[in-house]
Amino acid sequence: MEEKNYSILLYYCYTTIGEPEVFREEHHQLCLELGLLGRIIIAGEGLNGTVSGLKEDCEKYMQAVKADPRFAHTDFKVEPHVSHAFQKLYVRVKPEIVHVGLHDINPNERTGKHLEPDEFREMKDHDDVVILDVRSNYEHKLGKFKNALTLDIDNFREFPEKVKELEHLKDKKVLTYCTGGIKCEKASAFLLEQGFEDVYQLHGGIIKYGIEAGGEDFEGQCYVFDGRIAKEVNKVNPLVISECYICGTKSDRMVNCANSQCNIHVPICQDCGWEYEGACSTTCKDHPKKRVYDGTGYYQKEMNGYDPSKNSKRLKKDSLKA
Missing domain, CATH: 3.30.70.100 (Alpha-Beta Plaits)
Incomplete structure (x- = not known):
């Protein structure tokens, strides 16, 4: 090891x-x-x-x-x-x-009550509780808490508009969660602003819940924004809930389509990954913008003119002048 x-x-x-x-x-x-x-x-x-x-x-x-x-x-x-x-x-x-467009909300002034992982685990199955996933589709399709309510959103900035569909839950205790907790700070604050009275958030998100509470009842894997793409969370009662985008077999192996013009985040099993060279379809496999597949399905984003050493170069130039 x-x-x-x-x-x-x-x-x-x-x-x-x-x-x-x-x-x-x-x-x-x-x-x-x-x-x-x-x-x-x-x-x-x-x-x-x-x-x-x-x-x-x-x-x-x-x-x-x-x-x-x-x-x-x-x-x-x-x-x-x-x-x-x-x-x-x-x-x-x-x-x-975190891009959501709620510039006027300051979580330090008002936000949902923080629940530590053990508190969240104890409270989540109560009859008067709704567990609300505030993440995007590609994230919760890979993994989510058992019985959680998910939203049909492709980006977090769509969350405020979707809250209109939750009016019937205002008499419930709403437990929000996300990957690391940051989205819930503003999501729970916005729910309070919209008239929800009993709003909570999982402090530290799914990641902290996995570290401190064993990930119990988190079904599937957690989408993460690094080279791992997907991370196992549940060490108590794990379950695979996602399916290969191509063949439909159970798979929690999350990849980005090798076609940079597509780049969708979807589960693709190992066999289909190699057969389609990391692409999500034959169309993407034959696309001229298809990247070389190395078996991971992770591709570094383009720098788009960003110079990561800009500051060190400037400091070096200043020190030479001095």
Whole structure:
């Protein structure tokens, strides 16, 4: 068995960042110095990231983040891994740390009650409870909590409009959940704003629930935004619920279609993966934009002009001038 000398960190923190662009440069430099790879989003409303690195470097990173009073309450989900889970490093400034368009909602002022994993497990099967999955279709089709209500959305920004369909649940206790907890902060706050009175959220999301509560009653696998694509969560009563997009056999092997013009996230079994060279159909298999399939179904996103070493180059140039 390979040694798990690396860690994968999943985290977010809603806080005020006065100068996001300045902080981006400082934070980017920190990640470069520690050899971390992954995706980090910075906005005026906070920090959202998932990175990988050697265990000791990840420890230094968490210590550095929490040493800043703005991020002292950041809850890191830490998972051991055999290698980096990313190929590159992105640190970007965006309008929101999770794109939903609810700019006026501040989870630090009002949000659903946080439930720790054991509390969520104890409460989720009560008769007066509805478990609400706030993730997108490709995520909950791969895995979800038993008896959870899912929404037909392709992106989280569609969530506010879908809430109109939940009016009949206003007399219920609504337990929201997502991958790491960040979407629930705004989703549960929005539900409260719309007149839902008893709203909760799974603190730390599915990932923390798997780490601390064994993942009981989470059916299927959890879609994750790193090189693993899908992650096993349930160590108590696991169940495969997804089917191969091509042949229909039970499969929780999530891939991106090898055709970059398609790139849909779907389960494809090992046999079909190789037969169709990572594509989701014969059309995509024959497409001129089809990428080389290596058996994983994971492809690094294009940089689109983003220079990951921009800050270090600038700092080096400044130091030479000095």
